[in-house]
Amino acid sequence: MKLIFRAFKATENKELCEKYLAGHIQVLVNYGITNITTNNKDWMDWDCVYCVIAEKEDGTIVGGVRTQIADKINELPVEKAIGKMDPKIHDVVSGYYSDGVGELCALWNAKEVAGMGLSIMLVRAGIAALNQINCNTLMGICADYTLKMFRKVGFVVDNSLGNKGEFIYPNENYVARVLGILNAKDLSTAEEFDRLKMLHLRENPVQICTEIGTNDTNIEIDYKLIMNK
Numbered sequence: 086m087k088l089i090f091r092a093f094k095a096t097e098n099k100e101l102c103e104k105y106l107a108g109h110i111q112v113l114v115n116y117g118i119t120n121i122t123t124n125n126k127d128w129m130d131w132d133c134v135y136c137v138i139a140e141k142e143d144g145t146i147v148g149g150v151r152t153q154i155a156d157k158i159n160e161l162p163v164e165k166a167i168g169k170m171d172p173k174i175h176d177v178v179s180g181y182y183s184d185g186v187g188e189l190c191a192l193w194n195a196k197e198v199a200g201m202g203l204s205i206m207l208v209r210a211g212i213a214a215l216n217q218i219n220c221n222t223l224m225g226i227c228a229d230y231t232l233k234m235f236r237k238v239g240f241v242v243d244n245s246l247g248n249k250g251e252f253i254y255p256n257e258n259y260v261a262r263v264l265g266i267l268n269a270k271d272l273s274t275a276e277e278f279d280r281l282k283m284l285h286l287r288e289n290p291v292q293i294c295t296e297i298g299t300n301d302t303n304i305e306i307d308y309k310l311i312m313n314k
Contacts, residue, residue, distance in 0.1 A: 086198075086302075088139050088147070090207070092214045092290075092310040095134035095151070102129040105138055105149045109193045131159055133187075135218060135312060137211045139194070139203060148194035148203050150211040154187040154220055161188040163226045163263060166254055171246050174263065178224070185219035187269075190226075202298030205234050206306065209279060212238060213286035214310050215269050223269040226252075228259050238283070239275030240264035286310060 095102050106126065128134045133156040139148035155161055155178055164174050178186060189211055194203045215223065227235050232242075242250040243263045254261040266272070272280045286292075290310035298304050 086201075087142055087305045087307070088203075089142070089307045089309060090137060090139055090210050092135065092137045092210070092312040094132075094313050095129050095136055096132055097313050099129060101138060101146070102126075102136065104146045105136060105151075108146050108195060109149065109191055112193045112195065115196065127159075128153065132156070133159065135214065137207060137214060137310070139198075139207060146195075147198045148192075148207055150189060150192040150207045152187050152189055152211055152215065152218075152220065152223070154185070154218065155182060157182065161224065162190045163188055163224055166226055166261075167247065167252050167263065170252055170254075173246055177243065177246070177265075181222040184221045186222040186224065187215070187218075187220040188224045188226075192231075200299055201302050201304065202296075203304070204231070205237065205279075206296055206298070206304070208234070208238050209283050210286060210308065210310060212266075212269065212272070213283040214290070214312065216287045217290075217312060221268065221270050223266040225264040226254070226261050227264060228261055232262060235264055237276045238279045239266045239272050241267070241274055 133154040134151055136149060136151045138146050140146055153161055161178055164178060167174055192204060192207060225235060225240055243265050244250040246263050250262045252261045266274060272283055291308060293307045296304045296306050
């Protein structure tokens with residue numbers, strides 16, 4: 086399979102944002118989830134949102150992830166998601182404002198590429214692109230079944246929030262955890278393989294390479310990770 090990973094600022098490409106959102110909504114509906122805090126169009130007009138999408142050669146989007154930078158105007162998705170359950174999340178975010186803090190959110194991949202390992206490739210690309218913007222600390226929220234993947238790229242559970250880091254979200258069928266990367270620049274908490282992958286993408290944001298996915302699936306990816314700021 087051949088894919089293009091394209092990074093862009095949300096306000097620079099409304100058409101791609103619309104396609105990204107449509108694909109994400111379809112995946113959520115397939116899982117019976119309708120109350121995700123990022124499931125709206127507001128973010129498309131914010132100057133603090135950056136996206137990475139996975140496209141097939143025909144232009145079909147089969148996955149994506151976004152980063153929203155805290156701007157003291159729009160709450161991060163994690164604040165909206167758990168703020169009523171644990172208001173301390175606002176203090177955590179505000180404590181990192183001066184250093185540049187953001188959230189990796191709205192990760193999805195289409196059913197046709199499920200099980201190929203595309204999610205972690207998108208996450209690595211999304212984190213790699215952060216060296217182009219002011220984001221030294223990265224947060225996130227994830228379900229139990231994706232925790233291992235997020236830990237690989239350097240996220241750690243914030244046990245000071247909720248029930249030792251756990252929340253019932255987005256519904257009673259899921260347990261979510263609030264995550265943080267203490268340093269999104271040197272990626273020191275990531276596993277070595279993933280850290281080196283992300284640093285290589287930072288050094289070479291435009292490249293074509295073959296990634297080894299789940300079950301040794303070969304995916305040729307045309308990385309286009311330079312974005313307008």
